[in-house]
Amino acid sequence: MLTIPIFQVDAFTDKLFGGNPAAICPLKxxxxxxxxxxxxxxxxxxxxxxxxxxxxxFELRWFTPESEIDLCGHATLATAHILFTQLNYTSDKIHFHTLKAGTLTVSKENDLYTLDFPARLPLVCDVPAGLVEALDGPKPVEILRSRDYFIVYETEEDVRSLKPDFNILKQFDSLGFVVTAPGTNSDFVSRFFAPAVGINEDPVTGSAHCNLIPYWAARLGKEKLHAYQVSDRCGELWCESKGDRVLMSGKAVTYLKGEIFI
Structure with a gap:
């Protein structure tokens, strides 16, 4: 029987039961x-x-309940949090080598973790029939795409009011759907839907901010940004655009640790 340590962390929050939960499994x-x-x-x-x-x-990989993915922010932050707080990592920066996203770094200052990720500016795309209707909300201002469809709305309330039909969304050729608007108490807000990989709505999505940060930096004419992902659990990020890279900072809280027996 093989025994594997497991931790669970709420990422991009300073409160338990907020942010985005991730499991972390150190392997030999x-x-x-x-x-x-x-x-x-x-x-x-x-x-x-x-x-x-x-x-x-370290080498790092991420799995949803249905598939391995190319990039994940909150689980990277959560992994760094466990290394710093539970596994006695003593340097001030961690380098993670990944299969498709290159080398990602996470640095720690007090209780704030900063992720250095690749920027992915969304571009003009053809809009597939039925996408707007599947999101079930107001008419968007524009629709762009990088890895995911990137749908921009006029107001934060527009984003909050969306009631997507996930059975329809999962039929589109896209890992996920980023929806965003200017924030009422932040520079921008967002939500993220990814039913094709088993996640109807992701609570806080670091990889989506690889799109969001360069888009809003260009639109607002500022490099440093404050963001909320307005899911039910909510998440808070402090962001910076650095050309072909983005920085996103957030906090994390350990929820559990245990063992897996396989």
Missing amino acids: EWLPAPEMQKIAAENNLAETAFFIHQGHD
Whole structure:
């Protein structure tokens, strides 16, 4: 029987039961991908992160309940939080090597973690028939795309009022759907839907901010931004646009630690 440590962290929040929960599993060596996928499905959280020590750095992978994905912010923040607070990591910066997103770094200052991620500016795209109707809300201002469809609305209330039909959304050729608008008490707000990978609404989505930060930095003419993801659990981010990179900072809280037996 193999025993694997497991931690669960609420990321992009300073309060338990807020932000986005992620499971973190430190490994001595990689398990087969189907085994990691089964663990992620059993955890049934938006993301389960697996990592191994590699020299002075770490290798990192992320799984939703249904598939491995190319980039995840909140589970990266959660992994860094566990390394710093539970696993005695003593440097002020962690380097994570990933399969498709290159090297990601996380630094810590007091209780704030800062992620250095690639920017993904959304671009003009063809809008598929039925997308606006599937989101079930006001007419958007514009629709763009990078990895995900990126839908911009006029007001925060427009974003909050959306009631998507997830059965229809999962039929579109897209991992996810970012919806966003100017914020009432922040520079911008957002929500994120990804039913195609088993996450109807993600509470707080770091990878979506790879799109959101360059878009709002250009639109508002400022490099430093304050953001809320207005899901039921809510999340808060402090952001900065750095050209082809973005910085996003947030807090995290440990919820549990235990062991998996397989």
